[in-house]
Amino acid sequence: MHILLFKILSPFLGLLFQAPGQGRMALVWERAQNPDLSKFLIIGALLFIIGVAGVLTRRNIIVIFMSIELILNAANLNFLAMSRYLQETGSVNAVAGQIFAVFVIVVAAAEAAIGLGIVIALYRNKETIWVDEIDILKW
Amino acid sequence: MILSGWEAVFFWVFSIAAIFAALLTVMARNTIHSALFLISSLISVAALFIILHAEFLAGVQILVYVGGVMVLFLFVIMLVNVGDEERGQEEIFNRSRQVTTSVIFCGLLVAGLIYALNVGYDGIKQRDVATIGETGAARRAQDQTLATSATGASKITTGTEWVGNGLYRFGALPFEIASVLLLVAIIGSVMLARTLKQEAAVDDVAPDVLREEAIKDSELLEVKVTE
Numbered sequence: 324m325h326i327l328l329f330k331i332l333s334p335f336l337g338l339l340f341q342a343p344g345q346g347r348m349a350l351v352w353e354r355a356q357n358p359d360l361s362k363f364l365i366i367g368a369l370l371f372i373i374g375v376a377g378v379l380t381r382r383n384i385i386v387i388f389m390s391i392e393l394i395l396n397a398a399n400l401n402f403l404a405m406s407r408y409l410q411e412t413g414s415v416n417a418v419a420g421q422i423f424a425v426f427v428i429v430v431a432a433a434e435a436a437i438g439l440g441i442v443i444a445l446y447r448n449k450e451t452i453w454v455d456e457i458d459i460l461k462w
Numbered sequence: 463m464i465l466s467g468w469e470a471v472f473f474w475v476f477s478i479a480a481i482f483a484a485l486l487t488v489m490a491r492n493t494i495h496s497a498l499f500l501i502s503s504l505i506s507v508a509a510l511f512i513i514l515h516a517e518f519l520a521g522v523q524i525l526v527y528v529g530g531v532m533v534l535f536l537f538v539i540m541l542v543n544v545g546d547e548e549r550g551q552e553e554i555f556n557r558s559r560q561v562t563t564s565v566i567f568c569g570l571l572v573a574g575l576i577y578a579l580n581v582g583y584d585g586i587k588q589r590d591v592a593t594i595g596e597t598g599a600a601r602r603a604q605d606q607t608l609a610t611s612a613t614g615a616s617k618i619t620t621g622t623e624w625v626g627n628g629l630y631r632f633g634a635l636p637f638e639i640a641s642v643l644l645l646v647a648i649i650g651s652v653m654l655a656r657t658l659k660q661e662a663a664v665d666d667v668a669p670d671v672l673r674e675e676a677i678k679d680s681e682l683l684e685v686k687v688t689e
Contacts, residue, residue, distance in 0.1 A: 358473050359464045361583040363514070366477045368575040370484055370507075372568050377488035379564035380555050385493055385539055389500050392531065393484055396507055399519070407514045408463050412590045413597035418628035422636075424519050425629065428526050429640045433647035435531045439538045440654035446542040447657065455556065 363404035370397035382453045384445075388438050395431045399424045465513065473513055480506035491554055493539050501532050518622040 370393055377390030406420025446452060449459075465473055483503035490496040504527045511520035555561050608617040629637060656664075 355474070356470055357464050357466055358470055359583075360586075361579055362473070362477075363510070364579045364583070365576060366481065366510070368572060368579065369481055370503075372572045372575070373481070373484040373488055375571065376564060376568045379567070380561045381488065382552075382554060382556055383493060385535065385542070386488070386496050389487055389496055389535065392500065392527070393487065393503065396504060396523075396527075399523075400507055400510060403511055403514045403516045403519060404463075406516070410515075411463050411598060411601075412593045413600075418624060419632070421516055421519060421625045422628050422633045424516070425522065425625075426633075426636060426640055428519075428522055429644065432526055432531055433643050435534060436647045436651040437654070439534055440651035442538055443541060443655045452542055453552070 360404055360408045364401060367397045367401040367404065370394075370400065382455060384442055384452050384454050384457075385439075387454065388435065388442070391438075392431060392435065395427055399427050402427070469513055472509070476506045476509040476513070479503075480510065493543060494536070497532060497535050497539060500535075501528050504528055504532070515619070515621055516625075517619065518625050 374390045374393035374397060377393065378387050381387055381390070402420040402424045406417050406424075409417035409420065442452065445457065449457060451457065480503050483499045483506060486499040487496050487503060490499060504523060508520040508523040511517075511523060556564075605617065608619065610616075611618050
C-alpha cells in the first residue's frame with residue numbers, strides 16, 4: 324500500500340527534493356520557462372477535474388450544464404495539444420485531433436440546446452431548478 | 463513541442479486565467495456570474511488554442527461557445543432564475559457529506575491523472591526525441607517559404623486550409639452525421655420547450671379529450687375558449 328502511495332506521489336516529491344547540483348526553485352523555474360506537451364495536458368486535466376467537481380457538488384441544474392461544457396472544453400484542449408505534438412513528429416494523423424475537436428464542439432452545442440430545453444420543460448412542470456428536489460423517477 | 467519566450471509567458475497567463483475562471487464558475491453564488499466566468503474561461507482556452515497553432519478552432523470556439531451556447535445559457539437563466547440563490551436563502555452546494563466525498567474523489571482523480579501524464583509523457587518523449595529533431599528543422603525551413611501577410615508583420619499560415627482538407631477527406635461521413643445531429647437537436651429542443659397550450663394547439667387534439675384534460679390543467683382552458 325505505501326509503495327503504491329509513494330509511486331503516485333513521486334512526481335510531486337521530485338519537485339520537492341533537490342536535484343543534484345541545482346536548487347529546487349531553479350529547476351522549477353527552468354521547467355516553467357519552457358512549457359511542453361505535458362503542461363498543456365495538466366491544464367486540461369485540471370479544467371476537467373474542476374468540471375467534474377462542479378457536476379458532483381452543485382445543486383443548480385444550469386451550473387451543472389456549464390460544468391459539462393467545461394469538461395468538453397478540457398477534452399478539446401487535450402485533442403489540440405496532442406495534434407500539435409503529432410505535427411512536430413511529422414505524423415499523418417495529426418489533423419485527426421483538430422477534426423475531432425470540431426465534432427466535440429458540435430456535440431456540445433447540440434447537448435446544450437437539448438439540455439436547456441429539458442430545463443425549461445422541467446421548470447414549467449416542477450417550478451424548481453434544484454437537482455435534489457427533482458426526484459420523480461425515484462421509486 | 464516546446465514553447466519559449468513570449469509564447470511561454472502567454473501560455474502561463476492564459477492557463478492560470480482559464481483555471482481561476484473555471485473555479486469561480488463552479489463556486490459563484492449568482493448564476494449569471496457563473497455564466498460570465500465561464501465565458502472568460504472559454505476565451506482563455508481559445509487563446510491557448512492560438513498558442514497551439516489551431517487558429518480555426520479558436521475562432522470556432524469563440525463564435526459557437528461564446529456567441530451561441532453562452533447566449534442560450536443566459537436566456538435560460540433569465541427564464542428560470544428564482545433569485546433565492548444570490549439572496550442567500552438557498553444552499554448552492556449539496557449536503558456537506560456529499561461535497562466531502564466528491565472533493566476527495568476529485569483529489570484522487572487529479573493525483574492519478576497527473577501521475578499518469580508525467581509517466582506517459584516521459585515514455586512518449588523518449589520514443590519521439592529523434593523524429594522531432596528531424597522534422598522540426600524541416601518545418602522551420604518550410605515556414606520560411608510561406609507568403610507574407612499584407613502588413614508584413616507575419617507569415618500567412620496554412621493551418622485552416624489543412625483542417626478544411628482533412629475535414630472533407632477523412633471526416634466527410636461524420637460531418638454529414640453531425641449535421642443530422644444538429645437538426646435532431648433543433649427539433650428536439652423546440653418540442654421540449656413549448657408550452658402545454660401550444661402542444662394542444664399544434665397536435666390537433668380532439669375537443670372532448672381537451673375538455674377532460676382542461677379540468678386537470680387550468681392552462682388548457684384558454685384553448686377551449688378560443689375554439
